[in-house]
Structures are given as structure tokens and as C-alpha cells.
Amino acid sequence: MRAYLDDFTSASHTLAEMKVLLEELFSLCRELKLKLHPDKCCLFLRNIRLLGHMLTEEGIHPMEKLLQRIRLTGRPQNKIM
Numbered sequence: 001m002r003a004y005l006d007d008f009t010s011a012s013h014t015l016a017e018m019k020v021l022l023e024e025l026f027s028l029c030r031e032l033k034l035k036l037h038p039d040k041c042c043l044f045l046r047n048i049r050l051l052g053h054m055l056t057e058e059g060i061h062p063m064e065k066l067l068q069r070i071r072l073t074g075r076p077q078n079k080i081m
Contacts, residue, residue: 001025009050018044 001010001021008025012018022043029036042048047056054061 007050009048009055011055015044 001008001024010018010021010025012021026036028034047054049055049063052063052066054063
């Protein structure tokens with residue numbers, strides 16, 4: 001399980017593993033008196049977008065539309081001394 005600012009992500013190979021991870025997360029949130037917003041929670045997804053990347057069963061991949069923006073930006077014109 002990983003936390004980034006106010007987001008939690010976790011990955012597992014089985015549904016049973018995911019249930020254990022979620023139980024741990026919910027227990028920790030209760031202990032720390034953190035509130036979760038159900039409308040912002042996404043559970044049991046196979047693919048997610050996170051910090052400009054796609055996380056899939058195959059691995060982590062940069063988002064193509066962001067790569068395209070970088071390619072279209074062009075080279076910097078200023079020179080470093």
C-alpha cells in the first residue's frame with residue numbers, strides 16, 4: 001500500500017489479498033480518525049491513472065497524451081553558460 005498526499009493506492013494478485021489490504025487501510029483510518037469520502041473511493045479497479053501514469057496488470061506506463069505534449073513542446077532555445 002502506498003500513500004501520496006491524500007490518496008491511497010494498493011495492488012494485489014488476488015481478491016483475498018485485496019480484502020486484507022482494505023481491512024488494514026480501514027482499520028488505520030479509524031485509528032487515526034481519518035474520514036474517507038465514499039464518492040471519491042474507487043475499489044477493485046484493474047487500471048488506474050495516477051500522477052501522469054497508467055497502472056495496469058502489465059505494469060506502469062506513462063500516459064501517451066502527456067508524452068505527446070512533451071514531444072510537441074520542442075527544444076529549449078536558451079543556452080546554458
